[in-house]
Amino acid sequence: MSTRRGVLDAARVVVKIGSSSLTSATGGIDPERISALVDALAGLRGRGAEVVLVSSGAIAAGLAPLSLPRRPRDLATQQAAASVGQGLLVHRYTEEFARHQVAVGQVLLTVDDVTRRSHYRNAYRTFAKLLELGVVPIVNENDTVATSEIRFGDNDRLAALVAHLVHADLLLLLSDVDGLYDGHPDQDGTSLLSDVGSTSDLDGVDVGRPGRAGIGTGGMVTKVEAARIATGAGIPVVLTSAAQAAAALAGEPVGTMFHPTGRRRPTRLLWLAHATEPKGSIVLDPGAVRAVVERRASLLPAGITGVTGSFVGGDPVDLVDPDGTPVARGLVNYDSEELPGLIGRSTHDLARELGSSYEREVVHRDDLALLTD
Ligand SMILES: Nc1ncnc2c1ncn2[C@@H]1O[C@H](COP(=O)(O)OP(=O)(O)O)[C@@H](O)[C@H]1O
Numbered sequence: 103m104s105t106r107r108g109v110l111d112a113a114r115v116v117v118k119i120g121s122s123s124l125t126s127a128t129g130g131i132d133p134e135r136i137s138a139l140v141d142a143l144a145g146l147r148g149r150g151a152e153v154v155l156v157s158s159g160a161i162a163a164g165l166a167p168l169s170l171p172r173r174p175r176d177l178a179t180q181q182a183a184a185s186v187g188q189g190l191l192v193h194r195y196t197e198e199f200a201r202h203q204v205a206v207g208q209v210l211l212t213v214d215d216v217t218r219r220s221h222y223r224n225a226y227r228t229f230a231k232l233l234e235l236g237v238v239p240i241v242n243e244n245d246t247v248a249t250s251e252i253r254f255g256d257n258d259r260l261a262a263l264v265a266h267l268v269h270a271d272l273l274l275l276l277s278d279v280d281g282l283y284d285g286h287p288d289q290d291g292t293s294l295l296s297d298v299g300s301t302s303d304l305d306g307v308d309v310g311r312p313g314r315a316g317i318g319t320g321g322m323v324t325k326v327e328a329a330r331i332a333t334g335a336g337i338p339v340v341l342t343s344a345a346q347a348a349a350a351l352a353g354e355p356v357g358t359m360f361h362p363t364g365r366r367r368p369t370r371l372l373w374l375a376h377a378t379e380p381k382g383s384i385v386l387d388p389g390a391v392r393a394v395v396e397r398r399a400s401l402l403p404a405g406i407t408g409v410t411g412s413f414v415g416g417d418p419v420d421l422v423d424p425d426g427t428p429v430a431r432g433l434v435n436y437d438s439e440e441l442p443g444l445i446g447r448s449t450h451d452l453a454r455e456l457g458s459s460y461e462r463e464v465v466h467r468d469d470l471a472l473l474t475d
């Protein structure tokens with residue numbers, strides 16, 4: 103399904119709308135824009151497709167009630183604004199979807215919810231049940247509890263990971279610009295790219311920051327990154343403006359289509375590679391790099407030459423080659439304080455000397471995502 107007409111066959115679609123497409127010129131949430139978006143999504147559901155909406159705009163919706171003139175810079179005030187705005191935003195969606203006799207459900211996610219094994223299964227089950235019940239899940243980052251360390255900040259990558267989590271057939275990214283341009287669209291002479299088939303198609307493209315100061319967060323950087331995550335996992339992406347949502351969903355050649363470059367992978371590992379911040383690094387010798395990257399083997403103490411950072415068992419860490427280049431990210435089975443004593447030693451010796459619990463891998467292959475894919 104990687105042609106425009108193929109969009110019409112998508113049975114499950116994740117649609118992401120950015121703050122810049124939901125706000126009026128004065129900065130607050132624009133009810134007319136929400137109404138137009140909901141009409142387009144109701145049309146999509148009308149032809150039998152399931153819809154998951156990832157909507158930004160909580161912070162923007164919270165500005166006016168708190169008399170804040172612009173988007174605050176500090177995290178605590180952003181979180182307060184999101185706390186006030188999220189309810190108002192979902193209330194608007196609830197009313198607009200009710201015009202089409204459709205119920206909505208709020209889903210707030212943090213990175214942890216989908217990288218920890220037990221949590222991501224739970225998140226998947228919730229989405230599956232909501233969709234089975236005919237509900238439109240409305241997703242946002244759980245801004246009020248996400249600390250700066252684990253925060254996405256933008257919703258573009260979150261949307262790509264949600265698309266993968268729910269096994270979507272299409273990701274539609276809606277912004278205030280009608281597609282990806284080869285330079286900042288405010289500049290003369292730049293033109294729209296209608297298709298991106300591989301990362302080399304982006305060579306020479308000036309992927310820039312947001313336009314209208316203070317509204318959007320990631321600009322094109324996070325959208326292109328989101329497209330890379332989704333297409334790398336086999337999901338086609340269309341990027342266009344909210345005004346062209348209905349045309350894009352009708353398979354018309356609007357915006358930019360990013361074609362799939364890879365195939366589906368286990369969800370949790372995709373999140374591990376793209377949504378976690380490593381707590382430290384483990385340096386591998388060349389043999390261990392080959393074992394992990396080429397043979398997809400678990401990492402054993404014998405292949406380690408160094409450890410940096412402070413972490414405990416279960417934390418994400420980067421596995422780096424002798425030059426310091428990250429080759430994989432994994433969930434480590436030991437604390438950083440324990441590892442130096444194990445470096446370079448065989449599991450057999452360690453088990454004999456320290457007990458059978460030291461037979462465990464440093465990182466098990468099931469908890470490893472290659473960064474070289
Ligand atoms: N190469 C480019 N093509 C298109 N838009 C770009 C490009 N570089 C920077 N931009 C800017 O990115 C903005 C969209 O990002 P952002 O404001 O974060 O949107 P959203 O709120 O939808 O996530 C556009 O309005 C545009 O000004």
Ligand SMILES: N[C@@H](CCC(=O)OP(=O)(O)O)C(=O)O
Binds near residue numbers: 184243255318
């Ligand atoms: N979770 C935040 C999203 C932040 C944001 O602005 O994202 P985006 O507009 O998608 O770049 C909110 O709802 O305000």
